[in-house]
Amino acid sequence: MSTAPGLAPRERRLVAAELVVVFAVSLGASGLRALVTFVGAVTAPQALNTQTATVLGSYAPDRPWLDLSLQLTQIVTGLAPVALVAYLLVRSGESLRSIGVDGRRPGRDLGAGLGLAAVIGAFGLVLYLASQAAGLNRTVVASNLPDVWWAVPIAVLAAAENGILEEVLVAGFLLHRLGQLGVRAVPAIAISALLRGSYHLYQGLGGFAGNVAMGVVFAWIYQRWGRTVPLIVAHTAIDVVAFVGYSLLVGKVSWLPG
Numbered sequence: 001m002s003t004a005p006g007l008a009p010r011e012r013r014l015v016a017a018e019l020v021v022v023f024a025v026s027l028g029a030s031g032l033r034a035l036v037t038f039v040g041a042v043t044a045p046q047a048l049n050t051q052t053a054t055v056l057g058s059y060a061p062d063r064p065w066l067d068l069s070l071q072l073t074q075i076v077t078g079l080a081p082v083a084l085v086a087y088l089l090v091r092s093g094e095s096l097r098s099i100g101v102d103g104r105r106p107g108r109d110l111g112a113g114l115g116l117a118a119v120i121g122a123f124g125l126v127l128y129l130a131s132q133a134a135g136l137n138r139t140v141v142a143s144n145l146p147d148v149w150w151a152v153p154i155a156v157l158a159a160a161e162n163g164i165l166e167e168v169l170v171a172g173f174l175l176h177r178l179g180q181l182g183v184r185a186v187p188a189i190a191i192s193a194l195l196r197g198s199y200h201l202y203q204g205l206g207g208f209a210g211n212v213a214m215g216v217v218f219a220w221i222y223q224r225w226g227r228t229v230p231l232i233v234a235h236t237a238i239d240v241v242a243f244v245g246y247s248l249l250v251g252k253v254s255w256l257p258g
Contacts, residue, residue, distance in 0.1 A: 007180065015177050018088050023195070026081035027169055031198030038201045041138060049135045049257075053203045056143040056158050056243050064148045071154045075161045082164055085173045099172030100227030113233025120217065121238045124210045131206025132257055138204045139257045142246035152244060159239030163232045170196050171218050172228035189219040 007015070023029075041051055059070040086096050096102065131137040145151040170192055178188040193215030200211040218231050250258035 012181060015181055019174065019177055022081060022084060022088070022169065022173065025084075027166065027195065027199050031195065031201070034199045034202040038204070041202075041204070047135055048138055048204055049132050051138045052141050053138040053207075054141040054144055056145060056155060057141075058145055061146050064146060064150075067146070068148075068150050068154070071150075071158070075154075075157050078161050078165060082168050085168055089173075096168070099168070099176045100222070100225070100229060101168060101172065101232075102229070105227070105229070109227065109229040110233055113230040114237055116217075116221070116230065116234040117237035117241075120214050120234065121241060124214065124238070127210045127213075128206055129255065129257075131204065131209070136204055137206035138202075140203050140207070141250075141258065143243040145247070151247070155243035155247070156240055159243055160236045162239050163234075163236035166196070167218070167228050167231040167235055170215070171222045171231050175219060175222055185223055189216055189223070192219040 041048055044051065058067055059074075060067040089095055089098055128137060128140065132139060143151075143155055145154065174192050174195070175188055178191065183191070193212045196215035196218075197208045197212035200207040218234075222228065222231060246256070246258070249256050
């Protein structure tokens with residue numbers, strides 16, 4: 001697909017419609033649900049920081065094999081919007097490689113992603129603890145999977161699903177298409193960051209603010225590098241540490257609410 005100045009009016013409408021459809025069936029819908037959940041939480045009689053928000057939960061705690069099957073089903077179906085994006089890119093004469101999803105730079109992408117994860121993860125943890133203590137955030141239960149053999153592998157797979165889904169859609173695809181529509185860099189970053197924050201609003205204002213900040217950094221990096229893979233690596237690493245670390249530390253350290 002050509003750049004914005006060369007897009008015919010029909011092409012521009014189709015690109016805009018793509019964005020609406022992709023996010024209406026994925027993270028945009030999640031943002032709407034998160035907003036409703038947040039309104040319910042702040043209007044509840046309990047203080048916000050006495051309420052809990054579970055990120056990775058069990059579907060059938062008393063039936064581990066059913067629970068495992070449902071976890072795997074959720075992970076696979078959760079990646080369906082990525083397949084839709086891949087299809088739409090191919091239809092426009094592009095591919096996932098157009099948004100930097102490929103294996104051309106595995107070492108550099110891994111190193112950059114892990115370094116980014118360390119910085120963003122540390123900032124996010126401090127912001128969460130501060131906002132929860134200030135009563136601006138719900139207590140986030142990162143994982144409440146039962147004590148079964150597949151808990152850690154599922155946590156890793158769920159983290160990878162989150163990283164792939166969010167970064168392909170909210171960083172790569174969204175910013176790529178906004179660029180084709182002629183949206184300038186700063187407004188595009190704002191749109192991507194606010195969308196990222198919206199579907200974390202169910203956690204509270206801290207979760208929203210932290211993910212908006214993460215979204216600004218990730219969108220800026222994508223615009224500079226044109227690559228989504230380092231962002232996928234960073235996001236996956238952050239979630240692996242959150243899911244597995246929470247399970248190992250909750251109830252054992254005084255500074256972690258749970």
